[in-house]
Amino acid sequence: MLLEVKDLHAGIEDKEILKGLNLVVNAGEVHAIMGPNGSGKSTLSKVLAGHPSYQVISGSVTFDGKDLLGLEPDERAREGVFMAFQYPVEVPGVSNSQFLRLAYNEKMKHTGGEELDPLEFNDYLKEKAKIVEMDPSFFKRSVNEGFSGGEKKRNEILQMAVLAPKLAILDETDSGLDIDALRIVAEGVNKLRSADNAIILVTHYQRLLNYIQPDFVHVLAGGKIVKEGGKELALELEEKGYDWVKGASNAS
Amino acid sequence: MSTTALQVDTAFADEFRSLIELEPDPEIKVARERGYKAFAELGLPTPRLEDWKYTDVRTVGGRQWAVGSSSSDLVDAHLLNQFSAERNGFTALNQAFGAYRVVRIDADESLPKPIELHFEAVDGEAIFPHVIVLAGAGCKATIVETYSARAAAFTNSAVQVFVAENANITHYRVQRDSADAVNYGVTEVLLGRGSRYDSTNINLGAALSRHDIDLKFTAEGGEALVDGLYMLGGTQHHDTHSIIDHMVPNCTSHQSYKGVLNDKSRGVFNGKVFVRENASGTDAQQSNKNLLLSNDARVDTKPQLEIFNDDVKCAHGATVGQLEEEELFYLLTRGLPENLARNLLTYGFAEEIVNKIGIESIKAELDATVLNRLNAKI
Numbered sequence: 001m002l003l004e005v006k007d008l009h010a011g012i013e014d015k016e017i018l019k020g021l022n023l024v025v026n027a028g029e030v031h032a033i034m035g036p037n038g039s040g041k042s043t044l045s046k047v048l049a050g051h052p053s054y055q056v057i058s059g060s061v062t063f064d065g066k067d068l069l070g071l072e073p074d075e076r077a078r079e080g081v082f083m084a085f086q087y088p089v090e091v092p093g094v095s096n097s098q099f100l101r102l103a104y105n106e107k108m109k110h111t112g113g114e115e116l117d118p119l120e121f122n123d124y125l126k127e128k129a130k131i132v133e134m135d136p137s138f139f140k141r142s143v144n145e146g147f148s149g150g151e152k153k154r155n156e157i158l159q160m161a162v163l164a165p166k167l168a169i170l171d172e173t174d175s176g177l178d179i180d181a182l183r184i185v186a187e188g189v190n191k192l193r194s195a196d197n198a199i200i201l202v203t204h205y206q207r208l209l210n211y212i213q214p215d216f217v218h219v220l221a222g223g224k225i226v227k228e229g230g231k232e233l234a235l236e237l238e239e240k241g242y243d244w245v246k247g248a249s250n251a252s
Numbered sequence: 253m254s255t256t257a258l259q260v261d262t263a264f265a266d267e268f269r270s271l272i273e274l275e276p277d278p279e280i281k282v283a284r285e286r287g288y289k290a291f292a293e294l295g296l297p298t299p300r301l302e303d304w305k306y307t308d309v310r311t312v313g314g315r316q317w318a319v320g321s322s323s324s325d326l327v328d329a330h331l332l333n334q335f336s337a338e339r340n341g342f343t344a345l346n347q348a349f350g351a352y353r354v355v356r357i358d359a360d361e362s363l364p365k366p367i368e369l370h371f372e373a374v375d376g377e378a379i380f381p382h383v384i385v386l387a388g389a390g391c392k393a394t395i396v397e398t399y400s401a402r403a404a405a406f407t408n409s410a411v412q413v414f415v416a417e418n419a420n421i422t423h424y425r426v427q428r429d430s431a432d433a434v435n436y437g438v439t440e441v442l443l444g445r446g447s448r449y450d451s452t453n454i455n456l457g458a459a460l461s462r463h464d465i466d467l468k469f470t471a472e473g474g475e476a477l478v479d480g481l482y483m484l485g486g487t488q489h490h491d492t493h494s495i496i497d498h499m500v501p502n503c504t505s506h507q508s509y510k511g512v513l514n515d516k517s518r519g520v521f522n523g524k525v526f527v528r529e530n531a532s533g534t535d536a537q538q539s540n541k542n543l544l545l546s547n548d549a550r551v552d553t554k555p556q557l558e559i560f561n562d563d564v565k566c567a568h569g570a571t572v573g574q575l576e577e578e579e580l581f582y583l584l585t586r587g588l589p590e591n592l593a594r595n596l597l598t599y600g601f602a603e604e605i606v607n608k609i610g611i612e613s614i615k616a617e618l619d620a621t622v623l624n625r626l627n628a629k630i
Binding site: 049050051052072073074076077078082083085088089090091092093094099101106107110143163209222 | 422576577578579581582584585586587588589590592593596597599600601602604605607
């Protein structure tokens with residue numbers, strides 16, 4: 001078991017948003033977490049990544065045998081958790097390659113791998129950039145600054161490729177993407193998918209799942225998972241709408 | 253006049269007498285006498301003056317300085333007269349002791365190499381460089397002005413830049429005096445029709461420093477970028493006062509100043525932008541952003557726009573704060589330890605200005621200095 005979330009209650013500013021969430025993810029699996037606005041999808045991503053504004057009220061999260069909630073955000077990242085942001089942050093004055101090399105080398109320090117100097121890293125980065133069809137001219141530019149919405153999302157997947165996490169949480173990575181950008185991002189994720197890692201796709205729409213086929217679909221409503229199934233559940237949801245599961249949640 | 257000013261007055265009096273007796277050039281002699289007279293009246297500025305409220309220069313008056321060479325090029329009287337010696341006690345003193353140098357760039361000439369102005373005062377020395385740059389019509393050139401006093405020295409400089417019609421001047425000013433030094437400098441710029449002036453002012457050194465900038469658009473179509481960085485630690489004090497004067501229509505000025513303040517350092521930014529009554533079509537943007545890295549650091553910022561015309565595009569703003577929490581969280585989620593993440597963000601904040609410098613050797617050196625200040629390897 002790579003990730004086990006048990007009876008998680010969490011929220012922001014004294015407002016409880018997750019109300020007893022359970023989730024198990026194994027290596028090699030792709031899970032989609034779907035749900036209407038306000039269901040707690042983004043809260044789950046942020047709690048797993050360790051955002052300081054979110055508080056855990058009760059419950060536990062075990063990642064790769066460790067108590068994830070006891071780790072700082074940077075420790076989680078070095079242990080192998082990665083979150084692709086819905087709104088990637090711009091970091092003016094810091095070049096993409098500088099930033100990525102620092103992050104890569106910190107991870108290598110932690111895992112006992114080999115650190116790379118700027119020239120070596122540049123070669124490594126060029127290879128990884130092909131995965132998301134990103135031009136090397138982006139390496140020298142400040143992180144996300146002046147990037148279009150699609151370029152920012154591609155940059156997130158490039159970071160995922162560079163850091164090779166055990167668990168990647170893609171928080172609404174499909175939002176704001178046109179069809180070409182969505183295809184590039186999704187193909188990038190598919191290339192990074194392996195038997196050793198797991199991916200959690202957090203999304204409102206089924207559209208992304210046409211490109212990245214999940215093994216499991218979980219439907220979140222009112223801070224809990226109310227329905228689970230295979231990839232066909234996403235299609236059913238698309239057809240019937242979220243009111244269908246809201247009804248199920250009320251009935252249960 | 254305060255006792256401090258009197259003390260300095262007498263300290264420089266002997267030096268001035270021997271200088272003026274030997275001055276060979278009658279026109280410079282007149283200018284020196286005028287400057288000294290103004291200094292005798294003004295004295296050194298005191299914090300009682302509004303423009304010097306936060307900047308106390310008593311350390312300058314508190315000791316005896318050995319005045320460096322004042323030998324000068326020949327200068328036309330009308331150029332000497334254009335300098336605002338009466339601006340304050342420092343500019344008056346510069347006029348009196350100035351080592352005048354004239355740099356001419358011919359019309360339509362494009363200089364392949366930068367003009368280098370380097371000033372390095374030694375311990376106990378007071379130097380008064382005064383450079384007049386005459387940039388001919390349609391010329392293109394880069395000025396690199398650097399200060400690196402080696403110890404407790406006093407640099408009092410003046411640079412006048414006359415940018416003729418359609419000339420294009422890039423001006424880098426880097427002040428990295430020793431942490432014991434005092435540095436005062438004024439930059440006066442007059443911009444002609446359709447000319448362009450792009451400046452980057454980096455203030456890293458000195459115990460006490462102040463840079464006054466006075467830029468005037470004298471004909472339409474001028475464009476100016478006036479950017480800067482002050483990065484301070486210990487008990488350093490830096491003050492930038494700038495005046496950008498849109499006297500005529502259809503000129504553009506963009507000013508971005510940033511401050512990074514650590515320990516008990518203190519920064520002052522005062523930026524005035526005037527848009528005169530007839531200056532329609534003006535585009536003036538001004539911003540001053542400060543990052544405080546310690547609870548004991550302090551900055552006083554005052555961006556001011558004074559607009560006397562409606563047909564303009566103007567904006568200004570100032571911020572004082574800590575690092576953005578969302579930016580920090582983003583870097584943490586990529587596995588950077590908090591200390592490194594903070595350093596990287598601070599570095600990025602400063603680099604936005606340093607990156608403007610188009611000369612690789614200077615930029616690399618400043619990069620290294622910024623990192624060294626942060627005690628970081630990036």
